Amino acid sequence: MEHKTLNLKLRVWRQSDSNTQGGFVTYDANNISTEMSFLEMFDVLNEKLINEGNDPIAFDHDCREGICGMCSMYINGRAHGPWAGTTTCQLHMRAFNDGETITVEPWRAQAFPVIKDLVVDRSAFDRIQQAGGYISVNTGNAQDGNSIPINKHDADLSFAAAACIGCGACVAACKNSSAMLFTSAKVSQYALLPQGGPERKTRVLNMLNQMDKEGFGSCTNTGACEAECPKEISISNIARLNREFLNAQFSL
16 A cells, blocks of 8 residues: 655754754655654654755654653644644654644743753753652562552552653643643652652652742643643642642641
């Protein structure tokens, strides 16, 4: 079966570093197979640029399986592009039409400074995680799987929260560049389990304090974060984080 091909125009944000003014540059991308992933299309474009003696477009990627959260591209005004519940590496070119102009930008957030072109520094998420995203456990042999009974409903909710890959799409989609969906997912995955009990109060206070230090905006509950999250993390986690925060404050 012959694959359909596309001729496209790409408006790509080029910026040499965080201290340099960036801007859009338009490229022609011709004979692009509809079966290519979006990142494979960028690979083809970069090969063309290198062969022409030009600097290739810098973009972040690793697993290309929708797991690592690194492929952070803002495509035609949407984080990770037009498909719901999909990372950029899982987006395929059949989502676009022949002759279309595609605009590609990096995440836009004060807490995510541009490193180069489409690559941003998301280490702010790492620091939020380090502030409280852990549990205290005793070393030694692993406990039996059924030694700590956990309600299945809570276990399922915890697993769903833990599915967050920290890509930053929630921040990119939010008009305030809020990190509440990410932070609430990391708080929730422990708050729902007994293993998260020892640090329960300090965890939410420390992680929210770090989130504010990083310069993320406030949450105004527009729901854009949930709509654009490639792992479809629920904003109900934000409500849980707020309850955890209030309980921690009143318990001090």
